[in-house]
Amino acid sequence: MDYHELKEQVIAYSKEIGIDKIGFASADVFGELKARLKRQEALGYQSGFEKGDVDERTEPGRLLPGAQSIISIAMAYPSKMHDAPKSRKGDRRGLFCRASWGEDYHTVLRDRLNKLGAYLQELFPDVELKSMVDTGELSDRAVAERAGIGFSGKNCAIITPEFGSYVYLAELVTNIPFAPDEPVQEGCGDCNxxxxxxxxxxxxxxxxxxxxxxxxxxxxxxxxxxxxxxxxxxxxxxxxxxxxxxxxxxxxKDFHHHEEFEPxxxxxxxxxxxxxxxxxxxxxxxxxxxxxxxxxxxxxxxxxxxxxxxxxxxxxxxxxxxxxxxxxxxxxxxxxxxxxxxxxxxxxxxxxxxxxxxxxxxxxxxxxxxxxxxxxx
Missing domain, CATH: 1.25.10 (Leucine-rich Repeat Variant)
Structure with missing residues (x-):
């Protein structure tokens, strides 16, 4: 198997099915993240919504024995609402955050991962996969950062050069040894x-x-x-x-690439x-x-x-x-x-x-x- 050629085919197919950005990372232990999560736990900064213990959240091999690499995907969502109704005195309105606009992103990204997985199975029958969208053990942001999707901003979001931080993230852990991409070196600098x-x-x-x-x-x-x-x-x-x-x-930054995400x-x-x-x-x-x-x-x-x-x-x-x-x-x-x-x-x-x-x-x-x-x- 020519893994370089396979990677190029996967990248091309990802664009066909509406994935805005794709990156590849090693399935090595997320050592720095593990230390940070342990500090977060000690300080009581966790939300309680996290899935799995620290080891499961930082060791891909625990989730898929034989894991060789991780495919990270990103899909952009809008930052502006067309024809937004006004909140007026006597007729007040509330607001859901942008990440909740349109169809549930878990459903949309899971669909893209399923298509990507099916495509890989056609090309590589022995492929093993584990997919995650936000609610899995792995940190979507840590995977995306390692895969070159974007850098981790001071606001704790992944910031992509193309779409800013208005992206949903998901990943596929696989036993295919894809060559990893280079992380994005940009950062927030002195901005606070x-x-x-x-x-x-x-x-x-x-x-x-x-x-x-x-x-x-x-x-x-x-x-x-x-x-x-x-x-x-x-x-x-x-x-x-x-x-x-x-x-x-x-x-x-305002992208309306996907009808599913229109609010x-x-x-x-x-x-x-x-x-x-x-x-x-x-x-x-x-x-x-x-x-x-x-x-x-x-x-x-x-x-x-x-x-x-x-x-x-x-x-x-x-x-x-x-x-x-x-x-x-x-x-x-x-x-x-x-x-x-x-x-x-x-x-x-x-x-x-x-x-x-x-x-x-x-x-x-x-x-x-x-x-x-x-x-x-």
Whole structure:
């Protein structure tokens, strides 16, 4: 087998099936990453969403015995939405981050990997493969960096020369000994804009993220949002783009190569108040095809309440009162009570006091008390 020729054939085929960039890396242990992950664990900076232990996440041979190389792919997604609806007083809207625009990228990239794998099997019947899209053990970013897709930026994203950091990543571990590509040598230099702009200080320093403080992580949690972050979330319903939008390299980077990633404005920038009464079935029908729906409607609805409180949207008061009194979920009842206090009309405070009489959950009562604190401000 001429592996050089095979590599060229794979590259050519990848372009035919809509992969924007492809790179090849060795399947050696990611030693530097292993040390960094152990530091992250010791510092408590992990999100908890990571799959596998540190060894599994840094040793490709544990995932595919006989692994020789890794194929890394990247697909660009848009940074701008055409005909985006306006968020107006009395008709406020929330926002899903750009990585959740269009069809769930896990589905799209998995399709490309499957096609790539099938193509390899035709050319090399003895091929062994393991594919991963974001939820696998390996770090997509570490693989992409080694494969020359881009460099690791201070915002902890892979930044490609062509598309900036607006790319989805995935990889195929294989037993084919493809020659590795050279890593990209560009870097952020002295630029520190993303670190300075991070709303919660989650970027501890360039290239180091405390996931526990990252808004992208926080919007996906299901419990009460810690107080210090409630004023930071704004109208974000899922994810956060700040460290990408402020990046000078991303300026004017906007690619609409793939119809699957084109956003439906009414889905990714939805009206807030109607989301508070949406059923599970309606939520699945409207949002089920986007990646931002994977945690279900509860965290989204909690974030909706925080966004309405952020706007001090008085048109939502009656709906928030209904939730505070009737919703079976303590996190939603309590957040609604806090949100009413933040909006801060006399009707809000009266409703909180009335609801406290019958409330039994201690956490909800605590949130009601915090909501009433706004009356003293």
């Amino acid at each position: 804009i993303c670190v300075d702009a991070c709303p919660t200080g989650a970027l501890v320093q360039g290239g180091q993220l405390n996931a526990q403080r990252c808004i992208a992580f926080l919007t996906q949690t299901k419990d009460f949002l810690p107080d210090e972050f409630r004023s930071k979330i704004g109208n974000r319903l899922y994810g956060c783009d700040t460290c990408q939008t402020v990046c000078p390299i991303n300026r004017k 439906d404005p009414e889905v990714v920038k939805p009206k807030l108040t109607p989301l508070l009464s949406i059923s599970n079935r309606q939520f699945k029908e409207k949002f089920g095809s986007i990646s931002g729906s994977w945690r279900g409607k509860k965290p989204i609805q909690r974030n909706v309440i925080l966004a309405l409180a952020h706007y001090r949207d008085e048109t939502s008061i009656s709906e928030l009162i209904r939730l505070m009194n009737e919703d079976p979920r303590p996190v939603i009842r309590g957040t609604a009570a806090w949100g009413l206090g933040k909006i801060g009309t006399s009707d809000c405070f009266t409703a909180i006091k009335d609801a406290m009489i019958n409330e039994k959950d201690e956490q909800v009562i605590y949130e009601m008390e915090k909501g009433l604190q706004f009356e003293k401000i």
